[in-house]
Amino acid sequence: MTSNSVSVRDLSLNFGAVTVLKTLNLDVRDGEFLVLLGSSGCGKSTLLNCIAGLLDVSDGQIFIKEKNVTWEEPKDRGIGMVFQSYALYPQMTVEGNLSFGLKVAKLPQSEIDKRVARAAEILQIQPLLKRKPSELSGGQRQRVAIGRALVRDVDVFLFDEPLSNLDAKLRSELRVEIKRLHQSLKNTMIYVTHDQIEALTLADRIAVMKSGVIQQLADPMTIYNFPENLFVAGFIGSPSMNFFRGEIADRGGRKVIAVNGVDFGMESYPARGPLETGRKVVLGVRPEHVKVDESVPGSEEHDAVVDIEEPMGADNLLWLKLAGQTMSVRIAGARRYAPGTALKLGFDMSMASVFDAVTENRV
Amino acid sequence: MADTASIDHSTITSTSAKSAAGPRGKKPRPLFSSRNIMVYGVLIFAAAYYLLPLYVMVVTSLKGMPEIRLGNIFSPPMEITFEPWAKAWASACTGLNCEGLSRGFWNSVRITIPSTIVSIAIASVNGYALANWRFKGADLFFTILIVGAFIPYQVMIYPIVIVLREMGLYGSLTGLILVHTIFGMPILTLLFRNYFSALPEELFKAARIDGAGFWTIYFRIMLPMSLPIFVVAMILQVTGIWNDFLLGVVFTRPEYYPMTVQLNNIVNSVQGVKEYNINMAATILTGAVPLIVYFVSGRLFVRGIAAGAVKG
Numbered sequence: 170m171t172s173n174s175v176s177v178r179d180l181s182l183n184f185g186a187v188t189v190l191k192t193l194n195l196d197v198r199d200g201e202f203l204v205l206l207g208s209s210g211c212g213k214s215t216l217l218n219c220i221a222g223l224l225d226v227s228d229g230q231i232f233i234k235e236k237n238v239t240w241e242e243p244k245d246r247g248i249g250m251v252f253q254s255y256a257l258y259p260q261m262t263v264e265g266n267l268s269f270g271l272k273v274a275k276l277p278q279s280e281i282d283k284r285v286a287r288a289a290e291i292l293q294i295q296p297l298l299k300r301k302p303s304e305l306s307g308g309q310r311q312r313v314a315i316g317r318a319l320v321r322d323v324d325v326f327l328f329d330e331p332l333s334n335l336d337a338k339l340r341s342e343l344r345v346e347i348k349r350l351h352q353s354l355k356n357t358m359i360y361v362t363h364d365q366i367e368a369l370t371l372a373d374r375i376a377v378m379k380s381g382v383i384q385q386l387a388d389p390m391t392i393y394n395f396p397e398n399l400f401v402a403g404f405i406g407s408p409s410m411n412f413f414r415g416e417i418a419d420r421g422g423r424k425v426i427a428v429n430g431v432d433f434g435m436e437s438y439p440a441r442g443p444l445e446t447g448r449k450v451v452l453g454v455r456p457e458h459v460k461v462d463e464s465v466p467g468s469e470e471h472d473a474v475v476d477i478e479e480p481m482g483a484d485n486l487l488w489l490k491l492a493g494q495t496m497s498v499r500i501a502g503a504r505r506y507a508p509g510t511a512l513k514l515g516f517d518m519s520m521a522s523v524f525d526a527v528t529e530n531r532v
Numbered sequence: 533m534a535d536t537a538s539i540d541h542s543t544i545t546s547t548s549a550k551s552a553a554g555p556r557g558k559k560p561r562p563l564f565s566s567r568n569i570m571v572y573g574v575l576i577f578a579a580a581y582y583l584l585p586l587y588v589m590v591v592t593s594l595k596g597m598p599e600i601r602l603g604n605i606f607s608p609p610m611e612i613t614f615e616p617w618a619k620a621w622a623s624a625c626t627g628l629n630c631e632g633l634s635r636g637f638w639n640s641v642r643i644t645i646p647s648t649i650v651s652i653a654i655a656s657v658n659g660y661a662l663a664n665w666r667f668k669g670a671d672l673f674f675t676i677l678i679v680g681a682f683i684p685y686q687v688m689i690y691p692i693v694i695v696l697r698e699m700g701l702y703g704s705l706t707g708l709i710l711v712h713t714i715f716g717m718p719i720l721t722l723l724f725r726n727y728f729s730a731l732p733e734e735l736f737k738a739a740r741i742d743g744a745g746f747w748t749i750y751f752r753i754m755l756p757m758s759l760p761i762f763v764v765a766m767i768l769q770v771t772g773i774w775n776d777f778l779l780g781v782v783f784t785r786p787e788y789y790p791m792t793v794q795l796n797n798i799v800n801s802v803q804g805v806k807e808y809n810i811n812m813a814a815t816i817l818t819g820a821v822p823l824i825v826y827f828v829s830g831r832l833f834v835r836g837i838a839a840g841a842v843k844g
């Protein structure tokens with residue numbers, strides 16, 4: 170069993186009468202890259218600030234490296250933090266920014282120099298050491314901010330949307346760099362984002378949050394393919410999963426989901442329990458799990474007409490109508506279908522997700 | 533494919549041909565358009581309206597009494613004399629004392645400098661604590677302070693006289709400095725609190741993670757970013773305290789009267805003829821300090837704002 174690097178036990182946090190986090194539990198393993206993913210205002214930053222010790226918790230405990238740090242000062246928790254707005258001290262040079270914490274901790278100058286040099290080398294910011302933050306580009310600033318966490322030689326890195334202020338190209342560059350950093354340092358990292366690409370590419374595990382509650386905590390592929398509930402299913406994936414509201418029906422001993430007169434066979438769906446006839450459910454199928462003009466074993470074929478075609482290079486996205494509702498299908502970029510073309514759809518039900526319409530949980 | 537490319541090409545050439553003929557570059561704006569005449573006319577009129585009294589004062593202060601008696605207050609001096617200025621500074625009489633304004637000037641300096649420094653030092657720490665540290669009771673403390681800002685001075689004068697008397701400070705410069713410091717506190721604290729609240733909160737958080745405590749963050753992180761607000765506070769305090777009359781009269785003895793009080797005594801002295809030139813010179817001298825503060829620190833202020841930019 171790997172030990173836990175960060176453990177959050179029954180954590181609650183209120184701002185006055187507003188409850189932002191409700192008895193939240195979370196275990197982050199040693200050396201793990203954990204991503205907190207959720208829409209704006211769901212409490213991701215609040216949770217991170219609690220772990221960092223920047224907010225006093227209302228209830229519950231926080232352990233870092235098996236030590237109860239609930240009442241400890243931020244500096245004594247063995248954490249480094251990187252913020253969305255970089256938060257570099259504007260009046261200090263890059264070197265001053267990197268060494269500030271070490272000077273406050275009264276480390277010997279030789280040790281400070283050594284650590285700053287090492288961080289600068291890892292992040293390739295040696296030529297910038299004498300500059301002020303205002304003389305740096307956004308990407309360089311964020312590198313310095315990461316460096317400031319790096320020099321502190323901490324067990325746990327906390328990132329609060331570090332790439333959100335950068336443009337798309339820099340974002341993907343720095344994303345790779347953060348991943349490389351994690352692979353070489355093997356520190357525990359907790360990374361907040363609302364960008365699902367970042368989450369899926371970086372994470373060992375993703376915690377999807379909604380209004381202060383963790384909805385699902387699993388590795389990216391599980392989150393993507395087997396979402397625990399309707400929220401997670403709809404939140405991850407672009408374009409979003411196709412949802413069909415219907416009910417379980419019995420067609421001569423064969424279980425199907427009936428949606429507006431269209432039947433979806435359930436034989437290959439890995440159901441968790443018996444599905445009673447008449448139960449209201451939501452069928453979710455990702456765009457890439459629908460086949461076009463290709464037979465899928467155990468699935469009926471549905472006729473549809475292409476509404477809009479969105480070629481995206483590697484992929485081609487088709488928008489069409491089925492069972493009275495709009496849906497999207499992802500196919501290889503080379504396969505083109507002009508609007509108005511009739512085609513046959515086959516649903517790969519082994520990769521589908523079915524949720525209870527009332528509880529919204531996976532069945 | 534080849535088709536579309538050639539169509540694109542022809543569209544580009546036709547648009548560039550069109551733009552070559554049409555307007556291009558900076559739009560010409562005539563200097564004497566009706567709009568400019570309106571705008572500058574109003575501005576010049578407003579400026580003249582405010583500058584006219586100053587002009588009259590300067591001109592009068594440079595004239596001798598015989599010339600003033602001619603009565604034309606707008607005419608420039610026929611014969612420039614600096615004697616009224618010298619007299620106003622060094623030998624104008626208030627009652628029995630004929631030392632001019634100079635004593636009041638030095639009194640005002642001795643009042644203004646410590647009051648400004650002490651009040652800004654305390655208020656900036658107050659504002660910083662209120663904005664960033666959110667201690668228990670911070671909101672209550674802040675509310676009380678703000679209410680304090682709205683209580684008229686006059687209401688508080690008598691109680692403060694008693695308090696100072698009990699402390700043995702009544703009539704002394706120290707007493708007056710204390711009063712100025714206290715009266716400046718609400719507005720200055722509000723000013724600093726709002727400024728520090730507007731600074732990115734994440735800077736404060738980053739400094740805390742770096743292990744900096746209350747004073748380290750104040751001196752190493754906050755102060756260097758706050759030059760503009762310190763200049764604003766300095767302007768407010770220096771002009772406010774320098775121009776104060778009421779507190780100066782009430783809380784000091786005649787030998788400690790600030791410049792404003794002494795100016796009043798010179799201008800309102802009843803013996804002899806009214807020496808308008810001396811009065812004008814004395815008034816300008818008294819107003820010179822706030823004026824200089826504005827001119828000097830106004831530029832510093834702008835530079836401070838430009839240097840304080842945090843994000844790119």
Ligand SMILES: Nc1ncnc2c1ncn2[C@@H]1O[C@H](COP(=O)(O)OP(=O)(O)OP(=O)(O)O)[C@@H](O)[C@H]1O
Pocket residue numbers: 184187189207208209210211212213214215216363
């Ligand atoms: N100081 C505060 N006082 C009152 N409410 C707050 C405070 N800080 C945050 N909140 C509330 O707590 C909730 C969670 O905020 P939080 O900053 O953790 O969201 P987030 O998930 O990080 O969102 P984002 O993606 O926009 O950064 C929000 O609804 C917010 O309004």
Ligand SMILES: [Mg+2]
Pocket residue numbers: 213214215329
């Ligand atoms: Mg946030």
